[in-house]
């Protein structure tokens with residue numbers, strides 16, 4: 001099913017099709033004009049990373065449809081927040097970086113249409129925003145408590161924190177919704193499966209870019225952020241900037257005619273490179289038991305692990321900091337030296353002497369010497385414990401994984417997207433092969449395609465990537481490969497693993513906000529203006 005086949009489904013989710021005639025360029029461009037005056041003024045309290053509270057007044061534009069010919073406006077709309085006063089001092093965000101924070105989780109639909117203020121996407125409504133001087137979001141927005149935000153669905157704490165801290169830093173925050181894998185129309189057709197999420201987010205970027213000069217903020221300094229599936233699409237947005245392979249889909253939606261290239265990317269625990277993720281998962285977690293105590297099928301696990309070795313060899317990546325070629329044979333050593341030991345070292349160095357002693361007494365696999373942690377890969381795996389997913393982790397033989405649904409099409413809810421998954425299908429599917437459109441869909445969804453097979457020169461050149469060391473939603477090599485490829489291409493990569501943190505963690509949000517100022521040069525600009 002092409003996206004075009006989904007026309008007429010706008011009633012799903014309670015949205016109504018916008019009235020303009022599709023294909024009428026003047027009405028389309030008019031409908032995609034940002035109205036600088038159509039905001040509500042809101043005030044909220046934001047707690048910074050040190051625990052101090054700040055009063056922030058901001059202008060809030062709600063549920064702006066970002067394409068001229070929407071399929072479902074509930075999802076194809078975005079919110080904009082622009083700070084105007086912080087702790088009683090006026091701020092001017094005219095030239096500020098723009099944080100483009102998606103709230104995609106699980107490749108599910110994400111909507112900001114009912115949000116009552118910044119960072120409240122999908123939340124139950126509290127203080128309304130209807131007209132004039134609306135009340136602030138009822139709950140005091142808290143961006144504090146680094147380490148306490150292990151959200152599990154990719155839509156909660158981590159991103160919310162980024163958004164609030166960005167507003168507090170004086171940045172513009174754009175929060176786009178996007179279609180997701182479970183949406184069906186009245187004919188039972190899936191209209192939010194791949195590549196809908198990335199097409200929608202690109203269209204939203206184009207909307208922002210095309211409104212340069214009307215929308216506050218520097219449209220050449222858009223920084224994407226997302227967690228998990230949202231981290232995957234954030235990385236994909238950055239890698240695929242202005243790629244022509246999305247053109248026909250964008251055209252069908254009446255997307256604004258503008259660049260969708262991004263300046264920088266923040267990606268937390270990106271669930272990406274899906275067609276290679278099953279092999280990478282078994283390479284990483286193959287011998288870890290499930291939480292039930294059960295081992296996964298070791299024949300399947302070994303098959304997939306062998307596929308990973310071949311894939312990894314073909315990538316021809318070199319590890320960061322002069323590590324040399326990265327292979328299935330040395331990747332354990334690479335992860336330990338490059339990421340895991342430094343992560344544990346930072347964690348342990350931050351503890352009081354007595355807390356560190358207690359931790360080390362409980363975790364005797366760690367040697368602490370000269371202010372550095374050292375340990376073996378196998379002991380690290382034992383320390384993490386149960387693997388989250390059965391095998392194959394992503395292209396399940398019984399089509400039960402969320403990713404099978406993500407590659408559904410037409411009235412088919414879930415499909416295989418790897419040769420191995422299709423061959424071993426347990427649902428009685430006849431073909432035993434992936435459908436003809438799958439390879440193209442995989443390219444549309446994979447940042448590695450734009451970095452390896454086609455090296456996209458319009459990609460973001462600044463990358464912030466984070467992952468919890470205890471996160472077994474995917475393999476640790478997925479983000480390490482992404483980082484290594486970007487580094488090998490010469491990009492600026494800031495990649496750290498958070499010690500003992502699980503899926504969705506964001507324990508250094510303040511550093512991300514500072515990093516945005518540094519890479520965009522906004523610090524300098526602001527200082528220059530003040531002086």
Ligand code: DHB
Pocket residue numbers: 104105106107152153154227228229230271402403473474
């Ligand atoms: C997410 C988590 C997963 O384990 C997965 O396979 C896809 C998405 C998420 O949290 O977004």
